[in-house]
Amino acid sequence: MAWACILYGLAAVGAAVQSWGLAQTSTNTINGAPFHEYNNYVIFKQSFHHLMSRADLYQSWPAEHWDLFKYTPTFALFFGVFALFPDLWGLMGWNLLNAAVLAGGLFYLKTGSRRERALGMLFLWPEMLISLQNEQSNALIAGLLLLALGGLERGQHIRPALWIICSVFIKLFGVMALALVPFYKRWRLIFLKAMLIGFILAVAPILLVSTHDYWAMILSYIDMLSHDHAVSYGMSVMGWLQAWFGPIMSIEFPKTPVLLVGLMMLIMPVAWVWVIQMRKQGLMGAWWQEGLHSSQAFRGLWLSSLMIWMVIFNHKAESPTFIIALAGILLAYINGPRSGWDRFLLMACWILSSWSPTDIFPSTLRKVWIEPYQLKVFPCIMYWLRVVWLMTNTARFYTTEPPVSVKQKERQHFI
Numbered sequence: 087m088a089w090a091c092i093l094y095g096l097a098a099v100g101a102a103v104q105s106w107g108l109a110q111t112s113t114n115t116i117n118g119a120p121f122h123e124y125n126n127y128v129i130f131k132q133s134f135h136h137l138m139s140r141a142d143l144y145q146s147w148p149a150e151h152w153d154l155f156k157y158t159p160t161f162a163l164f165f166g167v168f169a170l171f172p173d174l175w176g177l178m179g180w181n182l183l184n185a186a187v188l189a190g191g192l193f194y195l196k197t198g199s200r201r202e203r204a205l206g207m208l209f210l211w212p213e214m215l216i217s218l219q220n221e222q223s224n225a226l227i228a229g230l231l232l233l234a235l236g237g238l239e240r241g242q243h244i245r246p247a248l249w250i251i252c253s254v255f256i257k258l259f260g261v262m263a264l265a266l267v268p269f270y271k272r273w274r275l276i277f278l279k280a281m282l283i284g285f286i287l288a289v290a291p292i293l294l295v296s297t298h299d300y301w302a303m304i305l306s307y308i309d310m311l312s313h314d315h316a317v318s319y320g321m322s323v324m325g326w327l328q329a330w331f332g333p334i335m336s337i338e339f340p341k342t343p344v345l346l347v348g349l350m351m352l353i354m355p356v357a358w359v360w361v362i363q364m365r366k367q368g369l370m371g372a373w374w375q376e377g378l379h380s381s382q383a384f385r386g387l388w389l390s391s392l393m394i395w396m397v398i399f400n401h402k403a404e405s406p407t408f409i410i411a412l413a414g415i416l417l418a419y420i421n422g423p424r425s426g427w428d429r430f431l432l433m434a435c436w437i438l439s440s441w442s443p444t445d446i447f448p449s450t451l452r453k454v455w456i457e458p459y460q461l462k463v464f465p466c467i468m469y470w471l472r473v474v475w476l477m478t479n480t481a482r483f484y485t486t487e488p489p490v491s492v493k494q495k496e497r498q499h500f501i
């Protein structure tokens with residue numbers, strides 16, 4: 087465990103020092119705006135200062151950085167923890183937070199041995215480094231979701247609710263992790279606590295700005311999101327379909343229908359579990375108090391499916407986002423059967439999804455094959471389909487907590 091944590095710490099500090107060092111001599115610009123080697127960090131840092139000055143967080147600030155701030159006002163408030171420090175120290179702190187939360191999430195899981203989780207950290211290291219080099223928040227989101235699963239498995243309420251809601255205020259798709267909650271006892275209380283925490287975090291920026299200014303920021307945020315449905319497909323299922331089949335069929339795949347099909351496939355296994363519970367207990371049966379019965383493996387696969395889905399069906403997905411999908415794939419492997427097919431898919435994800443954007447792959451190979459044919463996302467799509475198939479075909483077996491003797495049989499069958 088110690089060596090894995092050291093690797094994560096070195097990656098966080100090294101990525102920060104590299105980006106800061108390159109920026110000291112850089113004169114690059116994009117459309118007239120300064121291009122910092124740590125541009126995302128500058129966006130986050132400046133959002134806090136804009137919040138303090140009651141300016142519109144979501145307008146363009148070409149004199150400071152390129153691209154827009156696309157997070158919540160609450161995130162801008164939180165980033166004041168780092169914005170008050172010089173860039174080098176703030177950047178190192180931000181990267182260390184991302185790495186530490188991801189490592190903590192892995193070791194807080196209840197499945198897998200400590201050795202397996204340490205090897206899991208090594209599996210995620212390349213993708214985490216890509217995220218840190220881009221000063222992204224994706225490693226933090228992945229870690230928060232893993233922490234939430236570990237807390238729910240331990241019967242906790244407040245901390246899992248807090249971790250899920252914190253992920254929502256970073257990127258809105260974190261709200262999907264609330265779909266885990268109905269599988270645990272007193273799930274309605276967890277929902278209530280999550281809503282209360284969400285309300286407190288939502289209104290926290292009012293400590294610095296007036297209610298009128300805050301409401302104007304929220305409206306601007308909603309307007310920015312409404313215009314964010316870009317024509318690009320990103321590194322997604324839609325992008326893969328377009329790259330592989332679009333030219334052959336002479337069509338452009340519409341994003342919304344593909345997204346809806348993916349959503350139906352996502353909820354199908356859980357819907358089947360819910361139907362089985364309704365048949366046995368009635369509409370307002372014991373599940374209403376105790377939660378939907380399922381095995382620990384099924385719950386792990388459910389979060390895994392959610393995490394992969396968040397990325398591969400995101401039309402804005404880019405390379406640094408894939409740490410969330412890779413963390414979900416690792417979670418699926420820990421909870422899944424670990425057959426030869428699973429090992430092959432795992433290695434395919436590690437090689438193509440983690441290493442293909444790096445210099446280990448020749449530039450020509452990346453430009454001619456990897457990028458045009460969406461080979462970074464393709465193995466993740468295949469692994470997600472594998473997870474959906476496992477959940478669907480084992481749902482009947484995993485809808486009740488079996489006695490000890492059957493648990494042993496379950497482990498042999500599923501792990």
